Amino acid sequence: MATPGSESIWLWIGTIGMTLGMLGFIARGWGVSDEEQQRFYVLTIFIPATAAVAYFSMATGFGLAEIEVAGQVLDIYWARYADWLITTPLLLIDLALLAQASRNTIYTLVGLDVLMIVTGLIGALAATPAIRIVWWGISTALLLFLLYFLVQSLNEAASRQTESVRSLTTTLRNMLIVLWLAYPVVWILGTEGTIGLIPLYVETAAFMVLDLTAKVGFGFVLLRSHSVLDEVAHTE
Numbered sequence: 001m002a003t004p005g006s007e008s009i010w011l012w013i014g015t016i017g018m019t020l021g022m023l024g025f026i027a028r029g030w031g032v033s034d035e036e037q038q039r040f041y042v043l044t045i046f047i048p049a050t051a052a053v054a055y056f057s058m059a060t061g062f063g064l065a066e067i068e069v070a071g072q073v074l075d076i077y078w079a080r081y082a083d084w085l086i087t088t089p090l091l092l093i094d095l096a097l098l099a100q101a102s103r104n105t106i107y108t109l110v111g112l113d114v115l116m117i118v119t120g121l122i123g124a125l126a127a128t129p130a131i132r133i134v135w136w137g138i139s140t141a142l143l144l145f146l147l148y149f150l151v152q153s154l155n156e157a158a159s160r161q162t163e164s165v166r167s168l169t170t171t172l173r174n175m176l177i178v179l180w181l182a183y184p185v186v187w188i189l190g191t192e193g194t195i196g197l198i199p200l201y202v203e204t205a206a207f208m209v210l211d212l213t214a215k216v217g218f219g220f221v222l223l224r225s226h227s228v229l230d231e232v233a234h235t236e
């Protein structure tokens with residue numbers, strides 16, 4: 001266990017932001033009695049809840065490892081990957097359920113996603129710069145394939161949706177694509193990539209803003225409209 005440096009301020013803001021997001025979603029879902037609608041709340045509440053735990057563990061130093069790479073010691077927050085391993089599948093399931101995608105689509109998305117995060121974690125813990133970059137390449141290739149497959153399968157599912165469900169699906173899909181593509185960029189330019197173009201302090205802030213937007217922002221847009229969620233529930 002290591003001690004976080006000045007970047008811990010961003011980790012505390014992340015902890016608070018995720019906790020507030022979780023509480024906001026719980027409050028919003030409190031009166032929802034339709035079971036089909038409730039599943040969006042159940043999934044969406046666990047996303048910031050998981051991240052709040054991960055951020056708290058990072059802020060207090062539990063989620064931080066020191067990895068020696070080519071003679072220099074890197075501060076690697078491994079707890080991010082534990083968070084992402086759980087929450088990115090939940091985000092994809094949320095979107096796929098909204099889009100009324102098939103079960104096979106969901107399994108494929110989750111499978112690609114889990115491989116993407118695990119290969120990213122191996123890269124973050126690897127001991128030589130070249131090998132780290134190879135793992136980054138594998139993880140990024142999986143991300144690109146995942147996004148390609150997401151667009152294809154959501155287009156294919158679109159014919160089964162009403163106009164307002166389709167429009168919400170498209171908004172969330174576009175948000176997801178833009179936000180998720182930023183992660184490998186921050187990683188390779190940050191501490192993990194060993195080039196160190198982005199210092200740990202800035203990198204931690206960048207991941208915090210991305211995580212909050214991809215989780216709380218995404219959840220807020222999804223749960224904003226009860227009438228749209230209702231249409232999903234009743235056109236299946």
Ligand code: RET
Nearest residue numbers: 120139140143180183184187211214215
């Ligand atoms: C890693 C490793 C380097 C290559 C790639 C990565 C992708 C990470 C992504 C994370 C998404 C996280 C979200 C979190 C919470 O809301 C693992 C950084 C491609 C896409 C959306």
